[in-house]
Amino acid sequence: MIPASFDYEVAESAEHAIALLTEHGDEAKLLAGGHSLIPMMRFRLATPTVLVDVGRLDDLRYINADNGTISIGALTRHSELEHSQLLAQSCPMMASVAALVGDPAVRHRGTLGGTLAHSDPASDLPAAVLALGGTIVARGPGGDREIAATDFFTGYFESALADDEMIVEVRVPAGDAGWNYQKFNRRAQDWAIVGVAVADAGAGVSLVNMGSTPLRASAVEAAVASGASAADAAAVAAEGLQPPSDLNADADYRRHLARVFTQRALNAAGVA
Amino acid sequence: MESITLAVNGTERNLEVEPRTLLVHALRDELRLTGTNIGCDSSSCGACTVLVDGQSAKSCTMFAVQADGADITTIEGVADSDGAMHPMQQAFHEHHALQCGYCTPGMVMAAISLVEEYPDLDDQGVRHGLEGNLCRCTGYQNIVNAVLAVAGSGSAGPERSES
Numbered sequence: 001m002i003p004a005s006f007d008y009e010v011a012e013s014a015e016h017a018i019a020l021l022t023e024h025g026d027e028a029k030l031l032a033g034g035h036s037l038i039p040m041m042r043f044r045l046a047t048p049t050v051l052v053d054v055g056r057l058d059d060l061r062y063i064n065a066d067n068g069t070i071s072i073g074a075l076t077r078h079s080e081l082e083h084s085q086l087l088a089q090s091c092p093m094m095a096s097v098a099a100l101v102g103d104p105a106v107r108h109r110g111t112l113g114g115t116l117a118h119s120d121p122a123s124d125l126p127a128a129v130l131a132l133g134g135t136i137v138a139r140g141p142g143g144d145r146e147i148a149a150t151d152f153f154t155g156y157f158e159s160a161l162a163d164d165e166m167i168v169e170v171r172v173p174a175g176d177a178g179w180n181y182q183k184f185n186r187r188a189q190d191w192a193i194v195g196v197a198v199a200d201a202g203a204g205v206s207l208v209n210m211g212s213t214p215l216r217a218s219a220v221e222a223a224v225a226s227g228a229s230a231a232d233a234a235a236v237a238a239e240g241l242q243p244p245s246d247l248n249a250d251a252d253y254r255r256h257l258a259r260v261f262t263q264r265a266l267n268a269a270g271v272a
Numbered sequence: 273m274e275s276i277t278l279a280v281n282g283t284e285r286n287l288e289v290e291p292r293t294l295l296v297h298a299l300r301d302e303l304r305l306t307g308t309n310i311g312c313d314s315s316s317c318g319a320c321t322v323l324v325d326g327q328s329a330k331s332c333t334m335f336a337v338q339a340d341g342a343d344i345t346t347i348e349g350v351a352d353s354d355g356a357m358h359p360m361q362q363a364f365h366e367h368h369a370l371q372c373g374y375c376t377p378g379m380v381m382a383a384i385s386l387v388e389e390y391p392d393l394d395d396q397g398v399r400h401g402l403e404g405n406l407c408r409c410t411g412y413q414n415i416v417n418a419v420l421a422v423a424g425s426g427s428a429g430p431e432r433s434e435s
Contacts, residue, residue, distance in 0.1 A: 001313045008274060008291035008337050031338070038333050039315050041292075051291065055338055079327070079389070103404025104386060105321055105328040188403035189316070 003041035007050045014139050014168055017054050021164045022141055024050045030166055031055060032075060032114035035106050060113070060168060065090050068174050074113025074167040078125070082107060091172055093179040093199060097128040100181065103189050113167040116152070119159040122191040122209040124183060126153065129170060130214050131179075131197035131206040137169040144168065153213035177201050180268035182261040183208070186248065193248045194257040198265040202233065205265075210243045210258055220262055230271040234263035276340035280305070281349025289336045296320045296331035298339075299346060307347040307377050311406070318405030321378035321385075322346050328385035330404070347377035350384065360384050360422050369418035371409035379405050383419045393423040 011017035021028050029048035031037060032055050040046040054060075060073040063084050070091045072081070081087060081098035088095050101107055101115075101124050115125050116136060126149075129136075134149045138161055152160050161167065178201030183192045195208030196217075202224035205217040219240070223233035238255035245251045273288045280303060287302055299305045299322070311319030313332055320331045323345035350358040357365065360380050370376045379402065386401040387393060393401065398419045399412070407415060 002294075003292045005290065005292055008335075031335075034335070034338065035315065035333055038294075038335070042314065051335075053338060083389075103318070104389060104401055105318065105330050105382060105404050106315070108324075108327040108329055108385075109334070188400070 001042050003038070004044060004047045006048055009050060009052050010056060011052050011054045014054070014057060014060065014166060017052050017057075017166055018139060018141055018164060020050070020052045021166070024052075026163045028052055028163075030114075030117070032111040032117075033077065033109040034114075035102070035110040036114060036118040036120065054166065055111075063087060065174055070094070070172050070174050072112055072170045072172070074111065074116075074169060076112050078102075078107035078110045078112070078115075079104070081112065081125075090174040090176075091132070092176050093128055093132065093181065093197070094125075094172060097124050097181045097197065100124055100183050112170055116170065117159060117161060117167055119153050119155075119157050119213065120191075121153075121156065121211060121213050121215075122195075123214070124181070124192065124195060124208065126214040127195055127197040127206040127208045128181065128199075129172060130216055131199040131204040132172040133199070133204050134170060134172040136167055137171065138162075138165040139168045140165040146171075150216055156212040158213075175200065178269035178271065180265040182265045182268075184257055184261055194243075194254050194261060196237075196258065196261040196265040198262075198269040198271075201269055202230075202266055202271045205237075205262065207237070207241070207258055207262075210238065210241050210254060215241065217258075217262065220266075224266070224271060230263050230266035233271070234259050234266060237262040274337050274340075276337055278336075278339055278341075279343045281345060287336065291335060291337050293336045294332055295322070295324075295329075295334040295336045295339050295344075298336035299331060299344070305346050305348050309374055309377055311374065311378075316404075316406065317375070317378075318382055318402075319375055319378040321381040321405065323381055323385060326385070326388070328382045345381070347380060350380065358384070360387075360418070363418040363421045364415070367414045367418035367421060369411065369414040371407075371411045375405060375407045379407065379415060383415075383422070387419065387423040391423075393420065395420065398423070 028050040031051045060075040062073040205220045219236040237258040243254035309319040311317035315333045
């Protein structure tokens with residue numbers, strides 16, 4: 001349970017981190033809060049030879065609102081999202097979902113940029129950003145580019161980030177119109193066996209742990225847009241999906257859970 | 273090796289550590305502060321909980337180098353210098369909030385952080401707030417009673433989904 005050896009570099013700025021990533025290529029990994037990466041390193045599922053610590057980049061810890069957009073620095077910790085007065089007023093779904101991640105000690109260390117870059121299909125905040133139609137700002141040697149959350153998650157623990165890019169900011173639209181997040185698990189503190197995020201009264205719906213990436217439930221969104229009831233919209237929640245089977249739930253049970261919790265989330269978000 | 277400085281229980285300590293040295297191993301093996309226990313070794317059980325800059329953290333899920341320059345408080349550092357127990361330790365004592373005692377240092381550290389972070393804890397708030405700390409004697413009821421005795425009883429706590 002001791003990680004493999006690695007060289008440790010402290011990034012003085014995002015640009016410095018990118019220069020280090022460029023220098024070391026795919027042998028290097030960014031270290032933010034470490035609450036996804038360190039457990040994987042301890043199990044030797046990840047064996048980076050260089051860790052670039054971006055955890056001290058306090059200039060990337062902020063939550064701002066401007067013209068209907070909330071901009072969140074990548075190093076903002078889950079507990080900061082949870083307790084943010086600005087989010088409570090302007091995007092309560094982000095604060096509420098952040099409060100459901102892990103346990104308080106995990107939320108003190110884990111970061112928004114880190115959980116997105118890790119791209120775990122079972123994580124909570126990626127689904128929230130996806131349902132909200134958020135944007136991820138990635139910085140690389142050539143500058144910044146914006147990646148729509150819908151294009152960001154490309155595979156199991158894989159994202160659209162290049163080896164020499166880091167997330168610097170996450171943007172979500174302000175608003176508190178009909179939202180809800182349902183997280184189903186059997187033990188406290190666990191990842192969701194299935195989760196459902198509903199934003200903007202059903203215009204944005206995403207699913208947790210129902211495939212290899214966080215997923216937009218487009219069939220549900222289309223049904224809501226055409227005026228379907230919550231029950232009818234939820235009935236198509238698992239359509240075409242290949243959810244995983246594991247000790248907690250087989251694929252069919254996950255499909256059932258997705259339908260049940262989509263209906264609950266839609267109802268709670270005000271869709272009759 | 274990396275040179276780091278930690279302010280551990282108010283005393284500055286300089287250490288030479290491998291980058292892969294976990295904070296819990298630096299505390300236990302280098303500084304001989306063995307009150308911080310190792311339980312699951314996989315971020316789940318909370319036995320290794322310490323305060324990093326005043327907030328609870330699982331010291332098995334931090335590299336010691338990440339704590340360079342930080343204030344670390346372990347269970348050895350919470351009592352008064354004259355030996356009087358911290359109010360949370362006293363409450364655990366009075367409510368018999370331990371059986372075997374293995375989870376207790378982590379529980380106490382997590383609870384100190386919890387009541388600071390959520391000033392109006394109620395029973396459910398304490399239970400959810402300590403969900404990252406496992407007691408395998410299943411002595412949770414008295415632990416909750418002890419934490420509530422320190423927190424007073426109000427209404428808020430970590431938010432939960434209703435499922």
